[in-house]
Amino acid sequence: xxxxxxxxxxxxxxxxxxxxxxxxxxxxxxxxxxxxxxxxxxxxxxxxxxxxxxxxxxxxxxxxxxxxxxxxxxxxxxxxxxxxxxxxxxxxxxxxxxxxxxxxxxxxxxxxxxxxxxxxxxxxxxxxxxxxxxxxxxxxxxxxxxxxxxxxxxxxxxxxxxxxxxxxxxxxxxxxxxxxxxxxxxxxxxxxxxxxxxxxxxxxxxxxxxxxxxxxxxxxxxxxxxxxxxxxxxxxxxxxxxxxxxxxxxxxxxxxxxxxxxxxxxxxxxxxxxxxxxxxxxxxxxxxxxxxxxxxxxxxxxxxxxxxxxxxxxxxxxxxxxxxxxxxxxxxxxxxxxxxxxxxxxxxxxxxxxxxxxxxxxxxxxxxxxxxxxxxxxxxxxxxxxxxxxxxxxxxxxxxxxxxxxxxxxxxxxxxxxxxxxxxxxxxxxxxxxxxxxxxxxxxxxxxxxxxxxxxxxxxxxxxxxxxxxxxxxxxxxxxxxxxxxxxxxxxxxxxxxxxxxxxxxxxxxxxxxxxxxxxxxxxxxxxxxxxxxxxxxxxxxxxxxxxxxxxxxxxxxxxxxxxxxxxxxxxxxxxxxxxxxxxxxxxxxxxxxxxxxxxxxxxxxxxxxxxxxxxxxxxxxxxxxxxxxxxxxxxxxxxxxxxxxxxxxxxxxxxxxxxxxxxxxxxxxxxxxxxxxxxxxxxxxxxxxxxxxxxxxxxxxxxxxxxxxxxxxxxxxxxxxxxxxxxxxxxxxxxxxxx
Ligand code: BGC
Numbered sequence: 001x002x003x004x005x006x007x008x009x010x011x012x013x014x015x016x017x018x019x020x021x022x023x024x025x026x027x028x029x030x031x032x033x034x035x036x037x038x039x040x041x042x043x044x045x046x047x048x049x050x051x052x053x054x055x056x057x058x059x060x061x062x063x064x065x066x067x068x069x070x071x072x073x074x075x076x077x078x079x080x081x082x083x084x085x086x087x088x089x090x091x092x093x094x095x096x097x098x099x100x101x102x103x104x105x106x107x108x109x110x111x112x113x114x115x116x117x118x119x120x121x122x123x124x125x126x127x128x129x130x131x132x133x134x135x136x137x138x139x140x141x142x143x144x145x146x147x148x149x150x151x152x153x154x155x156x157x158x159x160x161x162x163x164x165x166x167x168x169x170x171x172x173x174x175x176x177x178x179x180x181x182x183x184x185x186x187x188x189x190x191x192x193x194x195x196x197x198x199x200x201x202x203x204x205x206x207x208x209x210x211x212x213x214x215x216x217x218x219x220x221x222x223x224x225x226x227x228x229x230x231x232x233x234x235x236x237x238x239x240x241x242x243x244x245x246x247x248x249x250x251x252x253x254x255x256x257x258x259x260x261x262x263x264x265x266x267x268x269x270x271x272x273x274x275x276x277x278x279x280x281x282x283x284x285x286x287x288x289x290x291x292x293x294x295x296x297x298x299x300x301x302x303x304x305x306x307x308x309x310x311x312x313x314x315x316x317x318x319x320x321x322x323x324x325x326x327x328x329x330x331x332x333x334x335x336x337x338x339x340x341x342x343x344x345x346x347x348x349x350x351x352x353x354x355x356x357x358x359x360x361x362x363x364x365x366x367x368x369x370x371x372x373x374x375x376x377x378x379x380x381x382x383x384x385x386x387x388x389x390x391x392x393x394x395x396x397x398x399x400x401x402x403x404x405x406x407x408x409x410x411x412x413x414x415x416x417x418x419x420x421x422x423x424x425x426x427x428x429x430x431x432x433x434x435x436x437x438x439x440x441x442x443x444x445x446x447x448x449x450x451x452x453x454x455x456x457x458x459x460x461x462x463x464x465x466x467x468x469x470x471x472x473x474x475x476x477x478x479x480x481x482x483x484x485x486x487x488x489x490x491x492x493x494x495x496x497x498x499x500x501x502x503x504x505x506x507x508x509x510x511x512x513x514x515x516x517x518x519x520x521x522x523x524x525x526x527x528x529x530x531x532x533x534x535x536x537x538x539x540x541x542x543x544x545x546x547x548x549x550x551x552x553x554x555x556x557x558x559x560x561x562x563x564x565x566x567x568x569x570x571x572x573x574x575x576x577x578x579x580x581x582x583x584x585x586x587x588x589x590x591x592x593x594x595x596x597x598x599x600x601x602x603x604x605x606x607x608x609x610x611x612x613x614x615x616x617x618x619x620x621x622x623x624x625x626x627x628x629x630x631x632x633x634x635x636x637x638x639x640x641x642x643x644x645x646x647x648x649x650x651x652x653x654x655x656x657x658x659x660x661x662x663x664x665x666x667x668x669x670x671x672x673x674x675x676x677x678x679x680x681x682x683x684x685x686x687x688x689x690x691x692x693x694x695x696x697x698x699x700x701x702x703x704x705x706x707x708x709x710x711x712x713x714x715x716x717x718x719x720x721x722x723x724x725x726x727x728x729x730x731x732x733x734x735x736x737x738x739x740x
Contacts, residue, residue: 076137120172152518245276372552397484412543
């Protein structure tokens with residue numbers, strides 16, 4: 001009796017929450033129950049604290065309740081070194097070196113979702129080991145112009161390809177109890193004026209081109225967070241945008257995760273409250289002019305938000321929604337007891353980086369079968385060019401890394417050749433000799449004061465009596481090249497590289513040009529050079545991956561994830577667009593006049609404009625023969641599907657992989673449509689002489705377009721074609737069918 005009375009007395013004395021079992025800590029309970037339980041225990045101030053940063057890369061948890069802090073990290077190619085609490089500069093830790101994986105353009109060029117899963121899993125393990133809650137990546141902004149300084153961080157020009165590749169990446173990362181944060185939502189398609197560009201785009205292009213990869217990441221990948229973009233859309237900043245965040249992401253797509261602002265992407269308290277921002281990062285503390293002593297309290301979603309609630313100007317409904325999402329994130333990540341422990345710098349991670357690199361390298365041209373290099377015949381190999389020796393993991397903006405090790409292309413070639421041949425080097429040109437980003441230094445001294453004439457003369461001299469010449473150049477991670485917050489000024493290569501290449505082509509007929517970039521470049525020398533390789537920023541294993549392709553240990557199987565135009569005017573963002581490249585402090589409208597006709601969709605439409613290298617292009621050291629495609633039926637019903645089959649045979653004498661591509665063409669439609677659109681692809685491996693049948697099954701989704709008048713995806717009955725191709729310009733067979 002006494003006990004009962006005591007119990008009753010306690011129940012009256014203690015607040016409700018403390019009497020209850022801590023459901024939020026009980027990992028056997030459904031997440032939504034834990035969320036509600038935790039939410040009920042939070043004070044107003046604790047809730048407001050959770051919706052904005054407490055340092056450059058973290059936001060507070062709730063120490064009183066044991067809810068951990070949230071730690072963010074870039075992304076997307078490796079785990080960024082630790083920075084100071086309040087600065088961008090590195091903290092000087094000695095245990096934060098990572099494996100650098102190939103840039104996402106390379107991943108997209110593998111056209112292999114298994115590589116995406118491997119990538120996501122591996123980088124997720126590193127993030128987990130480094131105690132991160134959220135990995136700030138991957139990026140899936142569409143490749144609209146080859147000048148965009150951040151294209152290397154994205155997955156190319158096609159929404160279907162980017163969609164298929166982003167899903168496994170997200171899943172792989174999140175298996176580790178680390179959230180992927182898909183960025184930058186949305187319409188961040190160039191860097192100059194990224195904070196002042198108001199994108200004007202029609203709904204069809206928005207839904208058909210710019211959103212599908214995000215949608216796939218959210219709905220199929222189940223991404224736990226998404227990052228708002230810097231730019232504006234319909235006059236509102238994307239980080240607090242009614243249309244993008246509330247209507248589309250959280251409304252139409254039912255996203256239940258967290259919207260993280262880009263760093264400094266929030267500009268207004270009221271809009272951030274109502275227009276979908278869940279976590280504010282990077283305002284006021286750029287470490288320069290905007291730093292204030294109580295910076296984090298001054299965030300738009302800090303004291304100004306609290307005051308508005310305390311003064312009764314806004315309610316707590318939006319706040320509770322934001323906090324629910326953040327709690328959900330905690331239970332999915334740091335408060336998931338089944339979360340694995342992660343790994344850092346493991347041999348498996350290096351192997352993953354190497355394999356993804358090997359599968360992503362694209363053989364663009366191989367006249368006279370110059371490649372692969374025959375080491376039985378070669379006595380001397382000349383390597384020319386700055387990118388053969390330059391460390392590429394430092395620089396480029398927020399994706400910059402501090403790596404445990406990085407093997408340069410030149411060292412990779414030397415290692416592979418061993419004493420089978422002499423490998424000599426000449427600089428050829430001087431690009432950017434610097435190598436520092438936020439305090440991480442490459443330690444390389446690339447200064448060279450010789451004139452271009454002297455450098456070319458030296459290169460030609462070493463090239464003349466070599467059996468093979470490998471020129472390794474392209475872009476780099478410096479401003480105005482492939483680098484965040486800057487765009488390129490033109491399609492051409494800088495630093496006089498074209499002249500070096502032409503001089504080498506005259507000096508030696510076995511010239512191989514390796515272009516390292518995340519972007520298309522102009523190639524005025526394309527007809528002078530027998531072999532051209534599109535290499536990417538390949539990270540730690542750059543040298544091994546490239547050497548394996550050059551020597552033929554690995555048969556190239558990458559395909560371009562974007563079109564290489566001959567000249568900039570062949571790209572509609574420039575021929576029709578208003579992109580100026582001039583910095584503006586005022587908000588300016590940038591109209592996407594080409595609408596849905598981005599990349600090969602534009603090239604196809606132009607008919608007379610031939611690309612330098614088309615989307616989906618990539619050669620192999622073997623050859624493939626395609627059979628005649630067939631369909632299971634001549635008609636497809638609106639609720640049914642259609643299966644298309646094609647046989648592919650390896651007709652060469654070495655094993656190889658081919659990416660078989662399926663495009664759909666709508667012959668007649670009420671709204672303009674692209675000539676064809678990618679709707680399927682499969683990468684298959686074939687031994688010499690082997691033949692396989694590739695099967696694609698499509699449903700009406702593959703036939704649909706976004707009708708902006710109805711705000712709905714529509715598949716119009718009528719005639720269609722299923723096109724089997726080896727690239728957007730290499731059609732192997734066509735099967736007509738009708739949609740009933
Ligand atoms: C970039 C983001 C990045 C963030 C944090 C921003 O400037 O746009 O992609 O994740 O900084 O470094």
